[in-house]
């Protein structure tokens with residue numbers, strides 16, 4: 001079997017174009033340009049690249065993207081005060097704090113300081129709670145991008161066994177929540193899954209993964225999930241982005257998986273571009289919420 005490649009770049013381009021059209025309509029209707037501020041603390045090279053990519057994507061979608069750069073040694077109180085100022089600024093609709101924060105900075109109080117109505121990453125307890133209750137205000141970017149990709153390729157998850165490997169607050173947990181919901185952003189066919197949330201303490205991970213019709217790999221371990229862990233015909237979504245020498249690799253051994261799976265996402269060009277597309281979608285949503293609250 002040679003797996004179909006699920007093209008995240010193409011799907012993300014379609015999503016971004018869709019957001020761009022909606023931004024134009026929003027500006028025409030209300031005279032407001034959706035605005036996103038990214039807070040970058042320190043000079044981590046990968047984070048700088050991610051923030052630059054977000055800025056470029058904003059510009060192409062007609063969204064104003066600004067970066068607030070702060071030194072790695074910034075005090076927590078100063079950072080929180082900056083966030084409060086952005087919360088109070090009516091011209092700013094979305095705020096994101098680029099992770100990871102420098103060593104020694106506790107991300108929790110920083111992320112908690114972001115106004116839930118501007119929390120375009122969907123990290124605040126209020127927004128996570130709404131997501132859990134099936135009435136999300138914002139959708140978590142990476143999981144929601146994956147749901148969009150599944151719909152794009154008509155991979156229904158309803159009634160199917162899905163194994164999510166990794167239980168982080170950013171990817172694994174919200175992914176499981178969206179998949180197990182009764183309904184979702186793309187309808188019931190792309191929800192209603194029977195979900196297993198696996199992690200580092202899961203006993204016999206290969207056997208657990210082998211039960212899956214759909215595998216979502218988000219464990220941050222390069223090429224960890226092997227071809228012989230997969231059920232023949234499974235659909236494999238690889239969230240991982242890991243550096244292996246000069247190459248970027250996912251959490252799945254791609255060549256092996258391609259021989260067993262029916263469909264697989266590449267790394268790069270799979271899930272990564274979808275995350276940014278959903279961030280644009282959420283920024284527009286934040287601008288709408290702000291306008292409707294006036």
Ligand code: NDP
Pocket residue numbers: 142165166167168169170171172198199200201202205218219220221239240241242271272273275
């Ligand atoms: P975290 O490090 O926060 O979480 C990793 C999760 O994987 C944890 O739950 C951990 O288990 C689990 N895990 C680690 N090792 C194993 C193992 N040997 N067996 C089973 N489970 C294991 O990672 P993130 O969720 O933030 O990111 C995961 C990957 O996705 C990374 O490669 C990251 O770069 C990438 N990523 C990609 C994005 C994109 O847009 N494409 C966006 C965000 C992340 P435990 O809880 O027990 O420690």
